[in-house]
Amino acid sequence: MSTMLKWAGNKTAIMPELIKRLPAGPRLVEPFAGSCAVMMSTDYPAYLVADINPDLINLYRVIAEDCENFIALARAVFESMSLAESYYRVREVFNHDQELNRLRRAVYFLYLNRHCYRGLCRYNLQGIFNVPFGNYKEPYFPESEIRAFADKAKRATFICASFEETLEMVQTGDVIYCDPPYDGTFAKYHTAGFTEDEQYLLASLLERMAAQGHTVVVSNSDTALTRSLYRDFKIHTLTAKRSIGVASGEGKAAVEIIAVASPASFERPVRSVISYPSTAMRQI
Structure with a gap:
């Protein structure tokens, strides 16, 4: 899908490769929602889907709450605003109207995503979405995908939160899947982006979650850093298509890892977790 x-x-x-590594469980927890491809391609009884980007979570919540109204407005916007002038x-x-309601903001986020350059989601440090127009001949309106999402969303809870906050909400039996911004690639999907310190913190927290009895699955680039961070996990490699973050001449594929830790792998003390100030859960 x-x-x-x-x-x-x-x-x-x-x-197909990722599903082989995801075990059954009562709920899948995803601290990095992204496009929700994993939720759409799996069949867990329940999902906890989180992301630090409030526009992304707002889109998912709006569609879950009122799919038909969203589709009607989105279709009208897509049909009437196809030129560069309309995009800008x-x-x-989207960036400056403080009175924009949740529905229209969700529609505009989808519109920008489908019309901007390569579908890139990028914000500057002031939180301004700054991706240029993509100049597509016939931008696709994903009505069937929206309807399928709305149906699957009946099983999901969507929260705007950091990965630290999301992992604090994990319950007994939950399976954890993390797809953070990849090491060494574009990482500024939201304001300041995802730093190397956060890569370290995430890996440390996930090791602790495995020690507490959860199966943890992580995707990332195949780099010296990720090999070190997930050295106590079982690492699988694969080659995946990538259109952003690949240098000229390298083609459009890169080697990635899927790192898996089961509870049995961590029946011993784990490395200490880096201490960071806690933050309140983000609200839309």
Whole structure:
């Protein structure tokens, strides 16, 4: 099942390999929602889907709450605003209209995603969405994908939160899947982006979650850093398509890892967790 969003790092293409590593469980917890490709391609009884980007979570919540109204407005916007001038006008409103309601903001986020350059989601440090127009001849309106998402969303809870906050909500029996911004690639999907310190913190927290009895599955680039961070996990490698973050001449594929830790792998003390100030859960 494809997703409604164009998304760098979308997992649709590698789902056959990823599904092999995801065990059964009562709920799948995803601290990095992205395009929700994993939710759409799996069949867990329940999902906890989180992301630090409030626009992404707002889109998912709006569709879950009122799919038909969202589709009607989104279709009208797609049909009437296909030129570059319209794109920049929508982007300006999206960035600066403080009175934009949740429904229209969700529609504009989908519109920008489907019309911007390569479907890139990028914000500057002030939280301004700044991706240029993509100049597509016929931008696709993903109505069937929206409807499929709305149906699957009946099983899901969507929260705007950091990965630290999300992992604090894990319950007994939950399976954890993390797809953070990849090491060594574009990572500024939201304001300041995802730093190397956060890569370290995430790996340390996930090791602790495995020690507490949870199966943990992580995707990332195959680099010296990730090999070190997940050295106590079982690492599987694969080659995946990548259109962003690949240098000229390298083609459009890169080697990735799927790191898996089961509870039995961590029946011993784990490395200490890096201490960071806690933050309140983000609200839309």
